[in-house]
Amino acid sequence: MARKPGSRSDITGPRIRAAARRLFARHGFAAVSMRQIAAEVGVQAGALYLYTPDKETMLVDxxxxxxxxxxxxxxxAAPGGGPLERLQAFVRFHIAFNLDHADAVFLSYMELRNLGPENFAVIEGLRRDYENRLEAILTAGQGTGLFAVPDTKLATMAIIAMLNGVNTWYREGGRLSRAAVGDIYWDMVRKAVAA
Amino acid sequence: MARKPGSRSDITGPRIRAAARRLFARHGFAAVSMRQIAAEVGVQAGALYLYTPDKETMLVDxxxxxxxxxxxxxxxAAPGGGPLERLQAFVRFHIAFNLDHADAVFLSYMELRNLGPENFAVIEGLRRDYENRLEAILTAGQGTGLFAVPDTKLATMAIIAMLNGVNTWYREGGRLSRAAVGDIYWDMVRKAVAA
DNA sequence: GTCTATAATGAGATAGAC
DNA sequence: GTCTATCTCATTATAGAC
Structure with missing residues (x-):
């Protein structure tokens, strides 16, 4: 026997990525074998190497x-307007995006240590690009006297960490809707940076 | 040859725990082999089983x-006094303790997934015990009208996540001292929960 | 594009010597 | 209490058939 009837690389590729993302997030990169990923997709382990040169490249991709x-x-999604509107949009966007991509978010924080130095630097650079967008909002608000944060760098890190925390406890269908969570976190962030 | 001259279980035991904690935090539980831990301590892999029945028990301990x-x-460390004093003490304590135990903190958040259900429940229960102490402070302040948090449960999670974030970026000898970091975070927390 | 088969390596854990 | 030696099994990755 050879290739499976009906196999198509443009279908198998995404399914491999989805399975790897889910399994890496659930059990950790090192704990997941290529065989597990292949089994989840319904192919043999060797077939994965048609889509990636090795396991680490799968992760970094x-x-x-x-x-x-x-x-x-x-x-x-970023709106125009004043720092307050932009900050509110950021808070709500970040929570919603993280909940929609929980596995990938988890990986992007937890599995950096499995990357080689050059791959690590790439991901860290992208993360900093994103964080800089929040810091720019804080700096703008600070300039107009709307915000009074003791240190925009630390405030950026504090806000991101606080928002990321939602992913650790939020469960769909729980006590609070996503919108309600957004309201509550926006209230706390707003007050934390207020002048 | 048999046992090493001068070997003492009351020295080897703690050294095994320290090595395991360091290596698990650096590379991840699944990525670290018993042989690596043994090599770090300077014993053979088999010798580790004098101190633990298996690898998972090492982690859960x-x-x-x-x-x-x-x-x-x-x-x-918890002081008496009003909610404001107690909250300030909590913020400073949590940051300091986390920085002093960075590897263990990292493990306690990242490697829970490598635990069986019963071990998982034990650790989660202890974490909740700790978080309840913060929530009690918030509830007390809420009761006297000193704080105005929209939801004490979420505020608890938000504050802990924010404070935990310090461990991801703080470097000894960097721009800010620990005391300065404590000041800045206390400022943000204080405002976030203020009435 | 997927298969079977296999190479090369390393894992967790145990047995028994000293 | 630590050693060497070993069992058993899983791993990543490759080769070549179809």
Whole structure:
């Protein structure tokens, strides 16, 4: 026997990526074998090497795609207006995007240590690009006297960490809707940076 | 040859735990082999099984000890006084303790997925015990009208996540001292929960 | 594009010597 | 309490058939 009837690389490729993302996030990069990924997709382990040169490249591609998508999505969603409106939009966007991409977000924070130095630098650079967009909002508000943050760099890190935390406890269908969570976090962020 | 001259279990035990904690935090539980841990300590892999029945037990013992130590340390450090004083103390304590136990903190958030359900429940229970101490402070302040948090549960999670974030960027000898970081985060937390 | 088969390596854990 | 040696099994990755 040879190739499976009906196999198509433009279908198998995305399915491999989705399975790898899910399994890496659930069990950790090192704990997941190529065999597990292949089994999840319904192919043999050797077939994965038609789509990636090795396991680490699979991971770094997932992370890079995720960070690219994040930045593109924010740049498309970011409103004009004053710092307060832009900050509110950022808070709501970040929570919503993270919940929609929980596995990728988790990976992008937890599995950086499995990357070689050059791949690590690429992902970290993309993350900084994204964080700089938030810091720019804080700096703008600081300039007009609207915000009073003791340190825009730390405030950026604090806000991102706080918002990322939502992913650790939020469950769909739980006590609070996504919109309600957005309201509550926006209230806390707004007050934290207020003059 | 047999046992090494001068070997002592009360020295080797702690060294094994320290090596495992460091290596698990750096590379991830699944990525670290028993041979690596043994090499770090200077014993053979087989010797590790004198101290632990298996690898997962090594991990869960590290996590349990860490959470116990955290709760004991806070209960010893927690001041009396009003909610504002207690909240300030909590912020500064949490940042300092986390920086002093960075590897264990990282493990306690990242490697829970490598635990069986019963071990997982134990660690999660301890974490909730700790978080409840913060929530009690917020509830007390809420009751006297000193704080105005829209949801004490979410505020608890938000504050912890924000403070935990310090560990991801803080470097000893960097731009800011620990005390300065404590000041800045306290400023943001104070405003975020203020009435 | 997927298969089977296999190479090369390393894993967790155990047995028994000293 | 640590050693060497070993069992058993899984791993990543490749080769070549179809």
């Amino acid at each position: 997932l992370l890079k795609d995720h960070m690219d998508e994040l930045i593109v999505a924010w740049d498309a | 590290l996590l349990k000890d860490h959470m116990d130590e955290l709760i004991v340390a806070w209960d010893a």
